[in-house]
Amino acid sequence: MATAENDKRRIQMADIARLAGVSTSTVSRALNGSTLINEETRQRITELARSLNYSINLSAKNLRLGDNRTIGVVIPFDRKTRQHVSDPFFLGMLGSLADALTDRQYDLLLSRVDAEHLDDLAGLYDTGRASGIIVIGQWGHHDQLNELAVRRVPFVVWGAQLPRQLYCSVGSDNLSGGMLATGHLLELGRQRIAFLGDTTLPEAAQRYEGYLLAHRKHGVPVDPRLHIPTSFTAAEAQAAMQAFLDQGIPLDGIFAASDLIAMNAMGVLAAHGLDVPRDVSVVGYDDIEAAAHCHPPLTTIRQPIDMAGAAMVECLLAMIEGQRPESRILATSLKIRSSTCPAP
């Protein structure tokens, strides 16, 4: 009972059965759309249930079925700031997952897990609270994730596909995304393109790889000083950009590992009196909603976030059914807006 007052016991299947003059099995079958039940009886029971505002107790159902139709979703959080990694990309992803799970009649259990103790997420599974887990963000935790896979916890990670990977991942094609972005800048005649991102993280590393490849393909040399390390946080992105500009190294283009980084970099550029896109053309990554609405609207690499949720859910459900789904790499595309233009 939820309420302290024992006023009105929550109605349950037995009540419906009694009132309808049938057994609980019949009620159960009627309500669950079993085929071996008289259409008329079903009508009567369904009607009655609705009129009494009855709805089935899922705890009981789940216990009986041994499956709770709940998926745990984990966005690792940083213990130091005790805060969700605040990239808006994740909110979009959460929405996409919620959609995909709702479509399949699964519930979404949101859980905070310390990024340093990613193995805690096994608890979600071990206690039966979730029949599978989706991790948004691989970060630098490849090894921890591999260990979890060995423990046979069914989970899927949003991130890059890596060598010796024992778990299933879904991510965008970072390499080709990086090439697309950088190629675009090079084709616009940009020659000194900075890369903003933390290449110790797999996803950013692959995007950087694409950056290098594009340069090679276009026969443009890469100045290693143009590699500007920064995490995915707004504050660090700004600081990094700032520090870079203070060095006076010339540049005419930027490929940032995320839209958040790109947008913050643009702010710093503006503050330095540099014009985007004329002086410095900027390409981001993600295509978050804000990308279309910042100033100037950001040219970026679109990650198919809507498909991402569905893809991850699909993989996870397959895994739960005992299959061994392949990791998936989703195609990216270049979305051209106003933050890039031909070199003057």
Next chain:
Amino acid sequence: MATAENDKRRIQMADIARLAGVSTSTVSRALNGSTLINEETRQRITELARSLNYSINLSAKNLRLGDNRTIGVVIPFDRKTRQHVSDPFFLGMLGSLADALTDRQYDLLLSRVDAEHLDDLAGLYDTGRASGIIVIGQWGHHDQLNELAVRRVPFVVWGAQLPRQLYCSVGSDNLSGGMLATGHLLELGRQRIAFLGDTTLPEAAQRYEGYLLAHRKHGVPVDPRLHIPTSFTAAEAQAAMQAFLDQGIPLDGIFAASDLIAMNAMGVLAAHGLDVPRDVSVVGYDDIEAAAHCHPPLTTIRQPIDMAGAAMVECLLAMIEGQRPESRILATSLKIRSSTCPAP
């Protein structure tokens, strides 16, 4: 069983009992910290359980206890865009709630509910999936929420406190927040302050009320043309600001109903060659993370988001225990950054 292969039945209490040579009752008590158990036995059992990597099956526990220690969290979504309302403020709130619930050993069930069918959220409760519900965002759904309250669904809403309100709400002090923001601008000598927001929504309306009050207090007349209606979305905020500037109505200050609106307005101002804060000083509302990192850093009204989660959870749990908690209004404060300065 989650896996299709019947390989290794998940270990359960009976197994521990057998291995420890005690009854399941004893194991249950030991694991749940009952006082009437031998300290040594408890040690032995706890040890064994840990070594076997056992964790209790929550479905069963919940069924038995008739309480599932799960709270449903609903961010109403807009059917037309099939998208979460994308204000980053909500992500922060979600984090805050996740924290507060985790602290109290509750799970967070995230659910999408069509804003037009808010009563669907009763299903979360009726099916026993959640023992209470938190709604982030009241929007214009006061009446729907009142109906739910009549149906005795335990829920708490983040939003404004309204007349004839049958449900429990937690929100920031919009009125005084509005006064704080506007008073700050007036004290800086700003005389033509625009208000950006949708006053058909209760929260924005109260902030606007504060705006009016501050003007009255300072003896500054309000030009109704400076009231610029806009929803809480980035695109609309920009369009509204744009349209306003095109009219050529002079202004030297802006109070926006949210940081997102403020930041987008600043972008448009910049594009029009107006300097923030010199030409137009801007104050936002929320103090989302990005507010500190945009250009220029945004002066804003801080909503105590960390307390907000805790406050809502407290109210909800009290309600679940049969109490009738009061709605709460949390204090706001003015956070001065660089988007405001004295009038030249």
Next chain:
DNA sequence: CTGAAAGCGCTAACAG
């Protein structure tokens, strides 16, 4: 302090 036994609300063989 510990064990035996009785369910929590539901589903699924197995018989009619």
Next chain:
DNA sequence: CTGTTAGCGCTTTCAG
């Protein structure tokens, strides 16, 4: 097509 019966894995009286 429907009812009977036996649990899902756990907690909790009630007796020892």
